[in-house]
Amino acid sequence: MPRGLWQTADGTAARTAERLSWLGYAIIGLMATAYGSALPELVHHLRASYGELSLLFAMQSLGNTVTYFYANHLVDRQGTRRVLLLGFWLFLVSTGLLPVIPRFSIWVLLAFVAGVAFALVDVGGSRLISDLYRRQQAQAFNRLNLWFGVGAISAPLAVGLLHGTGLPVALVFGLAAALALIGALGLTAIKELPGEPAQPGPGLRGNFDLWREAGWLRSLTWLVFLYVAAESGFSAWIAAFVHVRAGLPDAIASLYPAAYQVGLTVVRVLIGPRLPFLRLERVLLLGGAAAVGASGFVVAFGHSPLVVLFGAGLTGACLGPAFPIVLTVAGREAPRREGQAFFFIFTSLAVAALVVPWAEGQIFAQVPELAMAVTSVLAAGMAVAAARLGRQTAALPPDASAGA
Secondary structure, eight states, rough: OOOTTOOOOSOOHHHHHHHHHHHHHHHHHHHHHHHHHHHHHHHTTTTTTTHHHHHHHHHHHHHHHHHHHHHHHHHHOOOOOHHHHHHHHHHHHHHHHHGOOOOHHHHHHHHHHHHHHHHHHHHHHHHHHHHOOOSSSHHHHHEEEEEEEEHHHHHHHHHHHHHHOOOOOGHHHHHHHHHHHHHHHHHHHOOOOTOOOOOOHHHHHHHHHHHHHHHHHHHHHHHHHHHHHHHHHHHHHHHHHHHHHHOOOOOHHHHHHHHHHHHHHHHHHGGGGGGGGGGHHHHHHHHHHHHHHHHHHHHHTTTOHHHHHHHHHHHHHHTTHHHHHHHHHHHHHHHHHHHHHHHHHHHHHHHHHHHHHHHHHHHHHTTTHHHHHHHHHHHHHHHHHHHHHHHHHHHHHHEEEEEO
C-alpha cells in the first residue's frame, strides 16, 4: 500500500480502516438493490402496491439527501472513523428491525434512517480512500466500488434463495445488519486513525467558492445526477418490470438486479488497472452512449426473459466505470479540495436517487415500458455532459486545482 496521510509505521490502522470501508460499501451496495429485488414479494409481505412501495426508495433517498448536505463537514470536524462508525450503527438499527416488523409505515421510517447511514458510510469511505491514495486514486476508488458491486449482487441472490426456500425475503436485511455489526465492532477496536484531520473545513461558503470557480465541477455534478438517476431507476425497477412484462415468478424476477450488478462489477474489474492510462472523460461519454442502446434493448424485448437478462447485464457494464471515474476526476482536478467537490457530487447523487425511482414508481403501474425507457433518456444526457466535461478538463493545466 502506498504511504498515505493516515498510514502509521506498519500501516495497520490504515489497512484495517480501508478494509472496513470496503465492508461499508458492501452494505450500501446491498441496500441499493435489496428493496428493488424484493419488490414482487414485498407487495404481499407489506400489503402495499408498487406505487406505495416506491416510498421506500424515496425515503431512503431523502435520508441520503439530508445527510449528504452535511456529511463532508462532519468528516472535517470528526474524522472518517467516527462518521463511518455512526453509519454502521445506524445501518444496524435500521435494517435489523425490518425482518421482525412487517408494517409498511415502520419500513418507510426505517428506510429514511438507512438513507442517513448510507450517506455517512458513502462519504466517510470515499474521503478515507481519497486521503490514503493521493497518486493512485482511480484504482483505489475502483476497489472500493467493487465491494459495492459485491453487496449489490448479493442482495438479489439472497432474495431469490430465501424465496426459493420459503423463508421471508425480509431476512436479506438481517444480512445487512450482521455486516454492520462487524463493521461497528471493527471501527470501535481501532479507537482512532493517527494524524486524522479533525478540524472545521471551509464550510458551505468555501464549497460554493469552488463551485463558482470550477466550470468542470458544475458539469461533473450534472453528469452525476444523470448517471445516478439512470442507474438507480433501472436497478430499482428491473425486477418488477420483468415480473410484470414477462410474467416471471417472484424468485426468478428477483435475480435480474444481480445481472445488472454483475455486468457493472465485471467491467470495473477489467477496467480498473487501465484507468490511469485512459482519458476518463471519454470513457464516461462512451459508457453513457452505449447505455442508451443497452437499456433500450431491455424495453424493446421486455417480453423475452433471456434477452432482458442479457440487456440488464449489458446496461450495468456500460454504466459500471462511471462513479469511480467521477470521484477520480474530482480528486485530480481539485487536489486536497476533494471534500468541497464531493459535497456537490454526493448531494447531486442523493437528489437523483430521491426523484427518479419514486417518479418511475408512479408511472410503472400504468406503463412499465415507459418507466424503464427513462433510463435511455438519462444515459443520453450523461453522454452529453461527459462530452462537455471532456472539453473543460482538457483545457486545464495538469496541476490545476480548480478550473475556470
